[in-house]
Amino acid sequence: MQKSNIPLGIHWEAVEADPRFQALHREKNKFLWRMMLFTLIFYFLLPISTAYFQDILKVKTWGVINVGLLFALSQFIVAWAIAVIYAKRANAEFDARSKALVKDAHNIRTVI
Amino acid sequence: MNIKSMNKVLLIIATLQTAPVLATPKKYAAVSAEYRWLTFLVFSSIIAATMYITYWASKRVKSTEDFYAAGNSISGLQNGWAIAGDYLSAASFLGIAGLISLYGYDGFMYSVGFLMGYIAVLLVIAEPCRNIGKYTLGDILAFRNDPKKARMVAALSTITVSIFYLTAQMVGGGVLVKTLIGIDYEVSVIAVGTLMLAYVVFGGMVATTYVQIVKAVLLVIASLVLVTLVWLPYGFSLPAFLQAVVSDSKVQAQVAKLLGTAASSMSAQELGQRFLEPGLFLKDPIDQISLGMALVFGTAGLPHILMRFFTVPNAQEARKSVVWAMAIIGGFYVLTLFLGFGAAIHVGPETIGGIDKGGNMAAPLLAQYLGGGENSLLGNFMLAFVAAVAFATIVAVVAGLVLASASAIAHDLYVNVIKDGNTSQAQQMQAAKIASICVGVVAILIGILAKGQNVAHLVGMAFAVAASSNLPAIFLTLYWKKCNTTGVVMGMLIGAGSAILLVLISPNMTYPQKMVADAKTVLEGAVGQPAIAAKASEGFICELFTFCQKAEPAKPTVETLDSVPFQTKLVNSEIDHDTPPEEIIKAQIKIAALKKQIEKAKEDLAKYQNQTTSQLTSMMGLEKPLFRLKNPGIISIPLGFLMVVLFSLLTHDKRAEDLWEELYVRQNTGLHVEGVLH
Structure with a gap:
């Protein structure tokens, strides 16, 4: 928390400017914001359609099950799918790349 | 539509609307006296188990690290269960099952919003918070902002959100225990409070976490058993089960009651189908979107959920814990669909709504029915089990909230603002325990004072404040280079302030003048407009x-009894019996409904008869709500974000800029998360 506690030898600005960090944070951000945006649009379609497009939700598709129920259930599938996709990519890729940076951090000195 | 089905619908409406007036409703006690011992046995075993956990945990709590963050010793899987436990509060377990049993589809809409909130937690909040923070929201905000100002405003916001959430839990818990085992409201509130304090003071975060895990596992097991029993007769087929819901006469009667006169042209099957369609509970479209915003953005700002990410050793475990939490919470919410619909077809919406207007008893009553009913040993055992789990839920969630507020008071305000961080480990522990006891006592007092108050909107309000104040501050501190102290302080104050103010002038409050006017209209009649x-x-x-x-x-x-003389005579059999039977039923419906409204209107008038017109205003001195929506999110959330951005751009803060690179590298990589913090 306090700046005085920071171990000597890490040059934060240099690490931040390191091309590996720049590439990592750019790719990570792009990936995160895309998923976040998709989730928000997909979720808000539900209250918007229950408010303004009830006729579509009332269409029966499978016995008494209507589009509205399927749409609500699909939100669960989407939420889980996003969690799994993100966790897989983060575990396989982002973790390894940030670990490599952390290992090398003491040697990154010059701001490029 | 043929006459036969028409008659059936009319009969349904008639029995429903006349029942409360013509027949004295049976006085309901959830558990009959001869089975009280069973309830006490089940409750005591669960309480004893949690006390054992607390005893075991108390030996492990030696430092503030242990007290606030369980010594970072919780694994991702364990933390996932604990987060699920925190989130599956009484409001979502009892409340959502109840809403589904009373209103069908609309109840399920809540489940979806509650789960989707975790996407924001997973993608943008959990890992950076673990990498930057130590015990509290204040730690995160103090990293690059002015530490004292940031901690003060973070503590204020944490305490506000916790108190709203906590009041709803305390009142809900008091009512639940009173209904289930028949002890006084005040006694049950004190019991919840004392037990919770025992967990927190002796076992800190270690006890709170493990109690949450045990409770969440019990909750999921209980729900799985109930859902299996509900679904088994239909061969685990979803269409077959929902067909049974649609064809159920109790469900059809409930829809007919909710739709009123609009139902008279619908067939029984159409009425049942309507239960699976939106619009029976949530009516204002913009209010729905506003609530959706509060749920989706608010989860990431709830202090007792944020605090859970400090209990795991690193960002990878934090990520794992959110994924587990989403699997458990989502799975549980799918189960609520079956619990709610199961309660609707087996217990019936009328019985559920008759015992508790919000439908909170749906799940416990379903358990009693599935075990063999009111007079069976198994039925009462299952009721007691579900009730005890619900009780444990409330105690554990309150414990988490008290711990979050206590850490804001002791760690942020006392240790870091008042004492400038110059305190010994022993002093910090003492401060933490004293703060916990104070918050706990306040929680008990609020619970008792709020007896009989409508607290349902408080959970929504807690989410709205969290979404309008905490989320913009955390999010922009972590991701926006130009964010600074003034932005965070002003954004949080204005975001939280606007959310609270809008609720105070919203239809959630009681407006006596409107109630009196409505009552008079019912008694005197009114001409259509x-x-x-x-x-x-x-x-x-x-x-x-x-x-x-x-x-x-x-x-x-608006009609009065005088304006419908023909129907009155029909009902009193003063007219010859050659009137067709459906006419008589129609008349009975009308008169019964009118009588019921009149009774309610007289009650309302009696309540305010001794007050002058100038006294007849809401808490804020208003005659009618100024704001139309029940949830303020649609205004206060964008406002909170906007204010952080605006005030950050208007001011200059060297510290916030200097520390940006360090914060950004650390939140992304977790670099030196351990070395720096100790």
Whole structure:
């Protein structure tokens, strides 16, 4: 928390400017914001359609099950799918790349 | 539509609407006296188990690290269960099952919003918070902002959100225990409070976490058993089960009651189908979107959820814990669909709504029915088990909230603001325990004072404040280089302030003058009014505020008993019996409904008869709500974000800029998360 506690030898600005960090944070951000945006649009379609497009939700598709129920259930599938996709990519890729940076951090000195 | 089905529908409506007036409703006690021992046995075993956990945990709590963050010793899987436990509070376990049993589809809409909130937690909040923070929200905000100012405003916001959430839990818990085992409201509130304090003071975060895990596992097991019993007769087929819901006469009667006169042209099957369609509970479209925003953005700002990410050793475990939490919470919410519909077909919406207006008893009553009913040993055992799990839920969630507020008071305000961080480990522990006891006592007092108050909107309000104040501050501190102290302080104050203010002038409050006027209209009758068209120029603002006229549908004429002499005579058999039977049933419905309204109107009038007109205002001195929506999110959330951005751009803060690179590298990589913090 306090700046005085920071171990000597890490040059934060240099690490931040390191091309590996720049590439990592750019790719990570792009990936995160895309998923976040998709989730928000997909979720808000539900209250918007229950408010303004009830006729579509009332269409029966499978016995008494209507589009509205399927749409609500699909939100669960989407939420889980996003969690799994993100966790897989983060575990396989982002973790390894940030670990490599952390290992090398003491040697990154010059701001490029 | 043929006459036969028409008659059936009318009969349904007639029995429903006349029942409360014509027949004295049976006085309901959830557990009969001869089975009280069983309830006590089940409750005591669960309480004893949690006390053992607390005893075991107390030996492990030696430092503030242990007290606030369980010594970072919780694994991702364990933390996932604990987060699920925190989130599956009484409101979502009992409340959502209840809403589904009473209103069908609309109840399920809540489940979806609650789960989707975790996407934001997973993608943008959990890992950075673990990498940057130590014990509290204040730690995260103090990293690059002015530490004292940031901690003060973070503590204020944490305490506000926790108190709203906590009050709803305490009142809900008091009512639940009173209904289930028949002890006094005050006694049950004190019991919840004392037990919770025992967990927190002796076992800190270690006990709170493990109690949450045990409770969440019990909750999921109980729900799985109930859902299996509900679904098994239909061969685990979803269409077959829902067909049974649609064809159930109790469900059809409930829809007929909710739709009123609009139901008279619908067949029984159509009425049942309507239960699976939106619009029976949530009526105002903009209010729905506003609530959705509060749920989706608020989860990431709840202090007792944020605090859970400090209990795991690193960002990878934090990520794992959110994924587990989403699997458990989502799975549980799918189960609520079956619990709610199961309760609707087996217990019936009328019985559920008769015991508790919000439907909170749906799940416990379903358990009793599935075990063999009111007079069976197994039925009462299952009721007691579900009730005890619900009780444990409330105690554990309150414990988490008290711990979050206590850490804000002791760690942020006392240790870091008042004492400048110059305190010994022993002093810090003492401060933490004293703060916990104070918050706990306040929680008990609020619980007792709020007896009989309508607290349902408080959970929504907690989410709205968290979404309008905590989320913008955390999010922009972590991801926006130009964010600074003034932005965070002003954004949090204005975001939280606007959310609270809008709720205070919203329809959630009680407006005596409107109640009196409505009661008088019912007693004296009123002539119908034509529809009012909105002025085109005012548009959207008029959807939100009442100072301009919103488009309104035509108002029907209000009838009194005097204005319907023909029907009165029919019901009293003063007219020859050659009137067709459906006419008589129609008349019975009408008279019964009128009598019920009149009774309610007289009660309302009696309540305010001794007050002058000037005294007849809401808490804020208003005669009618100024704000139309029940949830303020649609205004306060964008406002919170906007204010952080605006004030950050207007001011200059060297510290916030200097520390940006360090914060950004650390939140992304977790570099030196351990080395720096100790």
